[in-house]
Amino acid sequence: xxxxxxxxxxxxxxxxxxxxxxxxxxxxVVAVILSYAAYSGWKSYTVQNSIRxxxxxxxxKSWENNPDKHPHRMAHFGSLAFRLKHPLAMFDxxxxxxxxxxxxxxxxxxxxxxxxxxxxxxxxxxxGEISMAMLxxxxxxxIIFFLGFASVATExxxxxxxxxxxxxxxxxxxxxxxxxxxxxxxMLFFIPxxxxxxxxxxxxxxxxxxxxxxxxxxxxxxxxxxxQVLCFIxxxxxxxxxxxxxxLMKLLALWLVFFILLPKTTQALxxxxxxxxxxxxxxxxxxKELVTVGDSHNPNDPHYKTLRDSVLTVHKVDxxxxxxxxxxxxxxxxxxxxxxxxxxxxxNELLKTYQKQNSLTRITAFINPYSAIRHLSMSLSGxxxxxxxxxQNQAEGYRYTLAQEMNELQMKFISNAKPAPGDKPITxxxxxxxxxxxxxxxxxxxxxxxxxxSLSIAxxxxxxxxxxxxxxxxxxxxxxx
Amino acid sequence: xxxxxxxxxxxxxxAQVSLVLLLAIGIVSIFxxxxxxxxxxxxxxxxxxxxxxxxxxxxALHDEMGLLLYYLHFSLIDQPDKLTALSIGQRDINPxxxxxxxxxxxxxxxxxxLNNPSALQSGNLDLGFVIIYLFPLVIIALTFNxxxxxxxxxxxxxxxxxxxSVVKILARKLFVRAGLIYSVLLVxxxxxxxxLGLPLNEALTGFIVLTVLYLAFWFSFCFWIVSFxxxxxxxxxTLLSVWIMLSILLPASVNNYVANRYPVPExxxxxxxxxxxxxxxxxxxxxxxxxxxxxxxxxFKKYGVPDAEFSWLWYYAMQQMGDDESAQQSKAMQEKIMQxxxxxxxxxxxxxxxxxxxxLNDLARTSLSDHLALLNKTNEFHEQLRLHFYPKIFxxxxxxxxxxxxxxxxxxxxxxxxxxxxxxxxxLLLIAIISILTFINVRKLGAI
Numbered sequence: 070x071x072x073x074x075x076x077x078x079x080x081x082x083x084x085x086x087x088x089x090x091x092x093x094x095x096x097x098v099v100a101v102i103l104s105y106a107a108y109s110g111w112k113s114y115t116v117q118n119s120i121r122x123x124x125x126x127x128x129x130k131s132w133e134n135n136p137d138k139h140p141h142r143m144a145h146f147g148s149l150a151f152r153l154k155h156p157l158a159m160f161d162x163x164x165x166x167x168x169x170x171x172x173x174x175x176x177x178x179x180x181x182x183x184x185x186x187x188x189x190x191x192x193x194x195x196x197g198e199i200s201m202a203m204l205x206x207x208x209x210x211x212i213i214f215f216l217g218f219a220s221v222a223t224e225x226x227x228x229x230x231x232x233x234x235x236x237x238x239x240x241x242x243x244x245x246x247x248x249x250x251x252x253x254x255x256m257l258f259f260i261p262x263x264x265x266x267x268x269x270x271x272x273x274x275x276x277x278x279x280x281x282x283x284x285x286x287x288x289x290x291x292x293x294x295x296x297q298v299l300c301f302i303x304x305x306x307x308x309x310x311x312x313x314x315x316x317l318m319k320l321l322a323l324w325l326v327f328f329i330l331l332p333k334t335t336q337a338l339x340x341x342x343x344x345x346x347x348x349x350x351x352x353x354x355x356x357k358e359l360v361t362v363g364d365s366h367n368p369n370d371p372h373y374k375t376l377r378d379s380v381l382t383v384h385k386v387d388x389x390x391x392x393x394x395x396x397x398x399x400x401x402x403x404x405x406x407x408x409x410x411x412x413x414x415x416x417n418e419l420l421k422t423y424q425k426q427n428s429l430t431r432i433t434a435f436i437n438p439y440s441a442i443r444h445l446s447m448s449l450s451g452x453x454x455x456x457x458x459x460x461q462n463q464a465e466g467y468r469y470t471l472a473q474e475m476n477e478l479q480m481k482f483i484s485n486a487k488p489a490p491g492d493k494p495i496t497x498x499x500x501x502x503x504x505x506x507x508x509x510x511x512x513x514x515x516x517x518x519x520x521x522x523s524l525s526i527a528x529x530x531x532x533x534x535x536x537x538x539x540x541x542x543x544x545x546x547x548x549x550x
Numbered sequence: 551x552x553x554x555x556x557x558x559x560x561x562x563x564x565a566q567v568s569l570v571l572l573l574a575i576g577i578v579s580i581f582x583x584x585x586x587x588x589x590x591x592x593x594x595x596x597x598x599x600x601x602x603x604x605x606x607x608x609x610a611l612h613d614e615m616g617l618l619l620y621y622l623h624f625s626l627i628d629q630p631d632k633l634t635a636l637s638i639g640q641r642d643i644n645p646x647x648x649x650x651x652x653x654x655x656x657x658x659x660x661x662x663x664l665n666n667p668s669a670l671q672s673g674n675l676d677l678g679f680v681i682i683y684l685f686p687l688v689i690i691a692l693t694f695n696x697x698x699x700x701x702x703x704x705x706x707x708x709x710x711x712x713x714x715s716v717v718k719i720l721a722r723k724l725f726v727r728a729g730l731i732y733s734v735l736l737v738x739x740x741x742x743x744x745x746l747g748l749p750l751n752e753a754l755t756g757f758i759v760l761t762v763l764y765l766a767f768w769f770s771f772c773f774w775i776v777s778f779x780x781x782x783x784x785x786x787x788t789l790l791s792v793w794i795m796l797s798i799l800l801p802a803s804v805n806n807y808v809a810n811r812y813p814v815p816e817x818x819x820x821x822x823x824x825x826x827x828x829x830x831x832x833x834x835x836x837x838x839x840x841x842x843x844x845x846x847x848x849x850f851k852k853y854g855v856p857d858a859e860f861s862w863l864w865y866y867a868m869q870q871m872g873d874d875e876s877a878q879q880s881k882a883m884q885e886k887i888m889q890x891x892x893x894x895x896x897x898x899x900x901x902x903x904x905x906x907x908x909x910l911n912d913l914a915r916t917s918l919s920d921h922l923a924l925l926n927k928t929n930e931f932h933e934q935l936r937l938h939f940y941p942k943i944f945x946x947x948x949x950x951x952x953x954x955x956x957x958x959x960x961x962x963x964x965x966x967x968x969x970x971x972x973x974x975x976x977x978l979l980l981i982a983i984i985s986i987l988t989f990i991n992v993r994k995l996g997a998i
Contacts, residue, residue, distance in 0.1 A: 123815075128822060131826055138833060167665075171818055183661060189814050192917060192918070193801050193802075193805040193894050196797065334575070345666060349647070426669060430672070457667055494859065
């Protein structure tokens with residue numbers, strides 16, 4: 070294989086592309102979509118985050134400004150956790166629009182994460198959203214197919230393929246040269262996105278810039294690999310088709326099946342085969358189990374009676390009033406522990422069901438490169454399923470700590486003696502409120518994100534190798550007529 | 551003649567594959583819709599029993615009216631129509647059941663269902679999706695080479711020479727394709743009616759008429775492009791680009807625009823305000839709270855300001871403040887959402903895909919407006935419960951004095967007033983315009 074011939078073919082392919090008007094139309098279309106996607110990604114990121122940060126601060130202020138009071142009142146006053154968007158969310162919206170944004174955190178109760186963008190949305194969200202990732206995942210592949218379908222097939226139709234071969238070019242040089250040329254064209258569309266995103270990420274004031282840039286680099290590499298696969302596929306299909314029309318039809322059919330039909334169908338089938346419980350069913354199951362382990366509010370409950378007796382024995386006293394700590398705080402601590410454990414177990418089961426529902430789509434990464442890049446891109450942008458679950462877990466963790474911290478304060482500072490009627494209610498100093506740390510939403514760290522997506526990464530690398538192997542195989546088998 | 555065209559058409563592999571695939575996905579989509587509807591119906595069927603058990607259990611446990619009402623949940627149900635299975639719309643995102651206590655409503659009414667965000671993101675594969683998304687693709691696949699296949703296959707000259715009217719031949723070819731695709735649609739509707747037990751009512755008629763018109767739009771549009779007599783590749787590219795424009799880019803752009811133009815910070819604001827509005831009252835003079843409460847409900851003024859450290863009268867007055875103090879934000883939020891709905895709808899009139907989607911959701915009562923109606927009804931429902939129980943709590947009426955059996959879940963009464971002009975007119979107008987444009991092209995064709 071001669072490098073100069075390969076480059077010559079690539080150059081020729083590149084030049085030919087500019088002889089038609091259509092490439093300029095495509096460039097214009099991509100430029101328009103890119104500008105709009107960048108604008109709305111930036112806007113949604115900055116506006117939403119500033120709204121959420123504003124309210125997170127408000128909530129903190131109002132927490133700290135609470136006067137002296139009984140710690141259990143503070144446990145019910147609770148807090149709110151707002152989900153922040155990762156800077157890369159302006160690139161790939163992922164599931165952001167379908168996940169809730171705020172959750173009320175209080176003692177004894179796990180509330181739902183509410184107010185997703187989808188809950189304010191008319192039916193239009195179903196058609197998708199315009200984002201830079203969507204441009205790269207859906208539109209650019211189609212453009213690659215448009216630009217690549219004729220690559221070999223036309224040469225065959227015109228008889229120029231024979232000429233090239235007789236003049237000494239090998240099949241390998243032709244196929245790789247065409248692929249290289251096509252990749253060059255794809256870069257023409259890809260690089261502006263890469264640049265725009267870098268600019269946006271640079272001007273954005275985010276605390277962890279190094280990590281964001283690391284994720285950005287990963288994203289760029291992943292997409293580059295994805296486009297390499299698509300360019301190879303386009304050239305392969307073009308080479309094995311009888312005519313350029315035939316090649317175009319095949320590529321369009323591939324696009325429709327792999328980019329539109331398959332992802333939707335597999336997700337629907339996943340949900341069909343692994344039905345998940347409704348909220349009422351989920352809550353009823355938890356309630357039933359809670360009843361069996363005892364009701365901390367019922368003084369005659371056997372579980373809590375045993376607990377009381379053992380506590381009294383250990384401390385060698387005969388009534389709870391004589392204990393060195395507040396007994397009802399102790400009981401609530403116990404109750405919170407048990408109910409949180411039960412809730413978390415049920416929640417984990419639910420999440421496992423969801424993961425099963427999603428597994429079908431995820432595994433298709435090996436037959437569908439689109440599925441691989443979609444998941445990897447979402448994960449690197451912090452907008453995937455795992456990122457959402459991570460937020461939910463952090464919020465629940467904070468809720469639990471808050472409730473238990475208030476129980477501890479109650480045990481430590483509240484007397485066991487009941488206040489006489491007319492007495493001032495028992496309170497503790499509001500200094501304690503300030504001591505309790507604020508909620509801070511942490512993004513999933515990059516290593517974990519990559520680990521979660523090892524399947525997608527493996528699939529993408531597989532695709533890259535397989536497509537290259539196919540080209541090399543084809544260059545031995547292909548026929549000129 | 552028709553038989554020949556039909557035979558010739560059915561011999562092509564594209565036709566066979568795409569029609570069978572369309573039918574298969576259509577049937578799958580009906581069963582996916584059925585699964586969704588079954589689940590909803592099962593939950594709703596259980597709610598009545600659930601509420602009865604729940605009330606019984608709590609009535610046995612608590613002998614104080616105020617404490618009992620702290621726990622009691624009452625359900626309001628927006629029973630989905632059978633048509634929901636064909637166009638799930640926003641029903642998977644927004645809950646169809648509101649289960650509320652008489653405490654602060656703002657803290658309860660936006661609670662979401664449990665959902666897999668991946669599934670929500672991918673969206674439902676319901677019949678509405680198949681009709682709006684996939685049928686046009688098949689129409690494109692089967693019509694884009696109506697003329698060009700003959701031209702490129704070298705048979706066009708023969709067709710022109712042998713037949714009296716080229717236009718007639720083309721029209722017949724188009725009718726054969728349309729006939730087959732409409733047959734698939736018909737079969738799917740028959741299956742849907744059988745499988746789901748759809749009542750044969752006006753809404754279903756509207757649903758069918760709308761989809762028939764929507765497909766007619768795509769046929770007329772494809773025929774118009776074909777009438778330019780360009781190459782197969784050109785037609786395929788053009789039609790697919792238009793499909794992407796109408797089914798992905800335009801609706802998605804409108805969605806982005808609406809979401810960015812009308813962010814809803816009021817939702818978060820209301821959430822914070824209702825919490826603070828209630829909780830702050832624990833730390834301030836009872837009289838302040840009670841005065842505000844009596845300003846809202848002068849009829850309860852006679853209960854005065856309680857002296858005791860704790861009383862249910864004061865407690866529910868505090869809870870009421872959660873709603874009262876967040877009312878403005880809550881209203882602003884509702885208005886924002888209405889604005890979003892209005893903007894989306896007005897833009898949709900000129901974009902057939904969006905238009906059809908929104909109307910199908912309306913017909914199936916699965917749109918955002920239907921959910922807003924449920925939220926509004928929830929306000930009323932909650933207020934009725936409050937007004938019923940407030941005096942009983944304040945007077946500490948005996949729990950046994952209430953006939954608890956009468957508290958069954960309530961249903962949202964639905965008014966489905968079909969607007970036939972809106973169903974028929976915009977699409978018909980569009981089809982008429984395209985047909986005229988096609989006619990102009992075809993006249994030139996006849997002159998060859």
